[in-house]
Amino acid sequence: MRRIYPDIQDNPDIVQAYAYPEDRPWLRLNMVASADGAAWLKGRSGGLSSKGDKRIFQVLRGLSDVVLAGAATVRTEGYGPVKPRDSWAEIRAGRPEVPPIAVITRSLDFDLDDALFTDARSRTIVITCEAAPHERRKKAAKRSDLIVAGDEGVDMRRAVAELHERGLTRILCEGGPRINAQLSADDLVDELCLSISPMLVGGGAARIVNGEPAQVALGLSQVLEEEGVLFCKYTREHSHERAD
Incomplete structure (x- = not known):
């Protein structure tokens, strides 16, 4: 792997390249896309990934306080509990050996007896809303750290604030769109880490941001490259000036 922007460097330190700011909470999106903007291949992101993407994926998880994902992504990608890695020993010093997964869901429509809830080293967090089915909420409260944020749907601002209240300020969001x-x-959103796979997909795959219209100005802060895959880091302009 090499860095090609803002300077040229062979074998850069990936941990240093993706270090979080020390002085404020930070929410980072991590996504992979094809060259024509598709967020998945045959319904899953794995077909767009590469060896370098998988290495960066693990570093980003190790650096984070919590891994945030929507229930659809958890189901489709087959999420399980995060497993400890020897390479994380230094970067997670003073923190739990693995970050918890935080699942955003309105319906609570997933298997609460799955290993994600029964075998997690760091207790899985479920973020839902008042409109979620009552019995499902009761079971979720037994299987997870349950956060109710919002009435008819999940209020993202409240959800993020609740994570901050738990000391989980370095948030890694893995989607979906x-x-x-x-x-x-x-x-x-403070930052987007985007792996760009050198392939054309076409079809009806979603973009990495798909749904409510939003305009977020980002500045390109870094580009790494390996085997034709680009690993771009875009940072929110003037993000440090926004209120926490």
Whole structure:
């Protein structure tokens, strides 16, 4: 792997390249897309990934306090509990050995007896709303750290504030596109880490932000490259000046 922007460097330190700011909370999106903007291939993101993308994916998880994802992404991608890695020992010093997964869901329509809830080293968080089915909420409260944020739907600002209250200020969001759209529309995104796969997909695949209209100005802060895959980091302009 090499860095090609803002300077040229072979074998850059990936942990340093993706380090979070020390002085404020930070919400980072991490997505992969084809060269023509598709967020998945045959319904899943894995077909767009590469060895370098998987390495960066693991570093980003290790650096984070919490991994945020929508229920559709959790179901489609087959999420399980995060497993500890030897390479995380230093970057997670003073924190739990793995970050928890936080699942955003209105319906609570997933298997609460799955390993994601029964075998997680860091207790899984479920973020839902008042309109969620009452019995499902009761079961979710037993299987997870349950957050109720919003009435008819999940209020993203309240959800993020609740994570901050728990000391989880370095948030890594892994999508999907509708969750990304809601976070963007609510002005909560500080950074986008985007892996661009050198393939054309076409068809009806969603873009990485799909749903509510949002206009978020980003500046290109870094580009890494490996085997034709570009790993771009875009940072919110003047993000440090916004209120936490």
